[in-house]
Amino acid sequence: MRAIVGIKRFDKDFKLLEKRSFPSRSFTFNFIKLLYLYFADVQDAAGQTGVDITNTARAITNQDYTSGAQYQWWKGQGMISAPGGDAGIYCAPASHFSAGVQGYYNLRLLAGNMVGLQVGTGVGAVAPGDYAMGTRVANGGAANQLEYGACELLNIVFADPNGQFTIRRYFTNNSGGGITVQETGLYSPFIRGPFDSDGNNTADLFCICRDLTGAVAVADTEILEMTYTIQITV
């Protein structure tokens, strides 16, 4: 599996100003840990840890809280799709769903811009242990900020021997000045263990991919489209 980073820069009328792409080279140690959580169905007792985007070591788990006919269904572990801006997205580490019983407990509300594709101005070399963007560009319309659109996953296509899908996010510069993007990456929530006696818990954000883009100068009012195209080839 590999990923291709795509960069397109548009003016305010969506006229294409710049377009380039290059192979991603930086799925991080956290991405491998995410696969490990799922493949091995890692439980609290395993004591697995990861370093979140605040550079804090967190206990991470794939343990389900189940009681009777309740099933933990959806907890957002590994999700990348997200709404834009400050619109909230729920991560539900102790959500339950069963016939006749649907409920969500201790939802972790995350700002949509913090989940999924990110951009920054850091230029430090990438390494497996990267836990965050070097210098993340914050969401907003103030100086040195970009407005984060929704992070979308576009449909999978297969044509033997290849298959791919695309992760896409638009960033609009309404900051009043230019911003030079130098890095991009992917943030995703992982579930924090262990659950308490009521099956409640929370989630933390982890960087699962980071790449240097080279300088992408985004002038005021311009729009930046960033994509990760995830590909497999047999």
Place this chain on the structure above:
Amino acid sequence: MNNQPNVKATATAKVIKPDQIHHVLAEGAVGLALEYTVTDDKTGKITSHGIQKSESFVQQFLQLLFLMMNMTPPVAAATDVRDTSNTLRNVVHGGSNWYCGALITDATYGIQVGTGNTAPVISNYVMETLIAHGVAGGQLQYSAVTFAAPAADATTSQFTITRNFANGSGGAITVNEIGLVCRAYDVAGSFVTVRYFLIVRDVIGGGIAVPNGQTLTINYRPQAVV
């Protein structure tokens, strides 16, 4: 069955120290290293060993990754994924997807071996000719699947999935294909059912000969290389 090996209840997955990680992938790649070892159960001697890049994530892997990243919710916007019975299933984002820790004797998922030698294609959904668990002719004894925790060096992150296959069949068996099958859940109304999905299939050129009385150990190591 005198002089026949017994399947080991637990395979021996060990965390690889950073200076022992084998690098088989190109920069930027996410894939698997495939290691096989054949050991004589009486003498403990290794009779065959190889490490190579796994070539073949198949369609279901990418679909399950898409589901995970797209947080497809329960009973809505479900995506059809073909299971090992050749049936399309409405799989959703779920906390128990991807699991491949099959127990001893359970050949329905986890690491599987077979005798098929047709080159993989992206639409493969099942092993071509699965070797069944057992001690009859043409069968191997499947151990439990075990895992070793993630480790990383300066460029490569990885963890290990391990399974043993003991040959007590009375005759030699040549393993030509190796695969990885995981569980995921599909939804029909308010009901959920465990299904099995092939996510990796590799064909080994020339095959791996496993004589009677010897054990094949397979390590799949998912890796990410910076």
